[in-house]
Amino acid sequence: MYNYKNVIKACLVSLVSIQSAFAVEDPQNTEDWLRAAQNPLIPVLSVPMNYTLHGGADNGDVSIGSLQPIFPISLGDWNMINQLSLNIIGTPGVVEGIAELPEPDPGSGVAGLGDTNFTSLFSPANSGIFNWGIGPTFAFPTDTLFSSIEDRRSRQLGSGKFSVGPAAMIVYQPGPWTMGFKTKQIWSVLGADSRESVSQLILEPFANYNLGQGWYLTTNMDTIANWNSHSDNRWTVPVGGGMGKLFNLDSFAINTKLEGYYNVVRPDAAPDWSMNFTLQFMLPK
Incomplete structure (x- = not known):
């Protein structure tokens, strides 16, 4: 059983430690960095690392650590914004309502590498305060146990399926606001016949x-x-929010x-709440 209070405390301590170690030197440059950090369609190389704890499900808590590098490619008047997501998952058994586990398989709990996701959005370059992008998204069945790649657990x-579909973002x-909306829909097209087919929609207002x-x-x-x-x-359907801090180096x-978020609508076997901590390294163009 995870002690979520200790996890939250550790995240807060990390945030305060980073703040004390680095000082903001250039307010204008800090604003530029913030715009890029909050807008994935701005072509800046970055490496987000995210830890999410889903708590309150009947079977227990699900822990997910994700490495999600964003790497843009310039195509003249267009940018191709690519994001890869590698997910390390610890699950106690069947827990529903989690994006990384669209069709969970019955079991007693494991930890290891989950499915790998890749999204590529084509976006006009130099589009000012309004950006949009559209392109394909993929889910690859890379689920593997740390202990054994042959273990059926x-x-x-x-999902055990290769899935594909469309994705879009605006x-x-x-001024001081960043508002947007991301969406993607995937359908399974290849994979083990013994596994459930996948049809999952994700809507992300932010x-x-x-x-x-x-x-x-x-x-x-x-x-x-x-x-x-x-x-x-x-x-x-979650409701909630949080606070962030960018350190200009x-x-x-x-x-x-x-x-932190509370799920106001959820499946029967889904978690009640989730909390996550993100550490994102922003690299120069």
């Missing part, structure tokens, strides 16, 4: 309000629909944020 870590950044000196308020409410589930157990920056 690794099925609990992923971002608007007037907003940030910058307070100055690198501080900001944030919300990113990932709403999930697993269409193959019964209508009473299809949707996960001149030639690069570190963005941090701590968030």
Whole structure:
């Protein structure tokens, strides 16, 4: 059983430690870094690392650590914004309503590498305060146990299917605000016949309000629909938010944020709440 109070305390201590170690030197440059950190469609190389704890499910808590590098490619008047997501998952058994586990397989709990996701968005270059992008998204069945790649319990870590579908994003950044919406839909097209097919929609409205000196308020409410589930157990709808702080280190920056959400709509076997901590390294162009 995870002690979520200790996890939250550790995240807060890390945030304070980073703040005391680095000072913001250039407010204008800090604003530019914040705009890039909060808008994935701005072509800046960054490496977000995210830890999420989903708590309150009947079977127990699910812990997910994700490495999510964003690497843009310039194509003249267009940018191709690519994001890879590698997910290390610890699950106690069947827990529903989690994006990384669209069709969980029965079991007694495992830890290891889950499915790998890749999204590529084509976005116009130099589009000012309004950005948009559209492109494909993929989910690869890379679920593997740390202890053994042959153990069938690794099925609990992923869908067992190769899935593909469309993705889109819009971002608007007037003044201190960053507001946007991301969405993607995947359908399974290849994989083990013994596994359930995947049809999952993710809707991600998000907003940030910058307070100055690198501080900001944030919300990113990932709403999930697993269409193959019964209508009473299809949707996960969270409500919540958090606070972030960007540390301007001149030639690069570190963005941090701590968030908490409560699922006001959820499947029967889903968690009640989630909290996550993000550490994002912003690299120069």
